[in-house]
Amino acid sequence: xxxxxxxxxxxxxxxxxxxxxxxxxxxxxxxxxxxxxxxxxxxxxxxxxxxxxxxxxxxxxxxxxxxxxxxxxxxxxxxxxxxxxxxxxxxxxxxxxxxxxxxxxxxxxxxxxxxxxxxxxxxxxxxxxxxxxxxxxxxxxxxxxxxxxxxxxxxxxxxxxxxxxxxx
Numbered sequence: 771x772x773x774x775x776x777x778x779x780x781x782x783x784x785x786x787x788x789x790x791x792x793x794x795x796x797x798x799x800x801x802x803x804x805x806x807x808x809x810x811x812x813x814x815x816x817x818x819x820x821x822x823x824x825x826x827x828x829x830x831x832x833x834x835x836x837x838x839x840x841x842x843x844x845x846x847x848x849x850x851x852x853x854x855x856x857x858x859x860x861x862x863x864x865x866x867x868x869x870x871x872x873x874x875x876x877x878x879x880x881x882x883x884x885x886x887x888x889x890x891x892x893x894x895x896x897x898x899x900x901x902x903x904x905x906x907x908x909x910x911x912x913x914x915x916x917x918x919x920x921x922x923x924x925x926x927x928x929x930x931x932x933x934x935x936x937x938x
Contacts, residue, residue: 771825774910777808779923780821781908789900803908806922812922814839817903826907834901836855843898849878850887 774780781803786795797803806812808821816838820830836842856867865880869890878890917924 771827771910773825773862774808774821774907775823777918778808778910779805779913779917780910781805782821783906783936785904787902787904789902791902794896794901802845803840807913807917807922808910816907819904820917823908824901826909832903832905834903835883835898838904839899839901840894841898847880847892847917848889849892850889850923853883853886871881902937917925 783796783797783803785793785928787793793851804813808818814834816834817832824830861880861883861892863880863882866877867879867880867890868875869875869892871892876892878892879895880888881891882889914924
């Protein structure tokens with residue numbers, strides 16, 4: 771096998787745990803590996819750097835600090851919003867909504883609710899968390915022209931030869 775490098779579609783399974791070793795995500799349980807286009811910022815930079823140069827069949831563990839994962843928590847991203855902005859929606863802590871802000875659309879999580887206001891948090895849910903990955907590299911292949919143009923792998927049910935024949 772050749773080492774993994776830019777412009778290849780790479781498949782891997784992973785188990786993601788937090789700093790207390792609680793499982794946050796497990797692709798093995800879903801029986802669906804993650805496929806991404808290596809070298810195109812499809813996954814966390816620290817994880818991609820760790821995969822670079824490895825070969826399918828390898829396994830490894832990596833710990834990624836908050837600054838190299840989803841960033842540190844930013845308390846300025848906590849905001850109180852007028853309850854009326856949510857209309858008649860039934861709200862509960864933990865619900866997520868898409869909100870438009872000065873930097874474009876952003877997902878916010880409802881933290882607290884009272885009669886007049888809803889406190890929302892625009893931090894990524896994993897911001898401020900140290901992440902521990904166990905990774906099993908499965909396979910790799912050269913990306914098609916269409917995948918390179920799109921910047922990510924295309925639907926795996928479409929054969930690469932079919933994709934190459936389509937106009938970009």
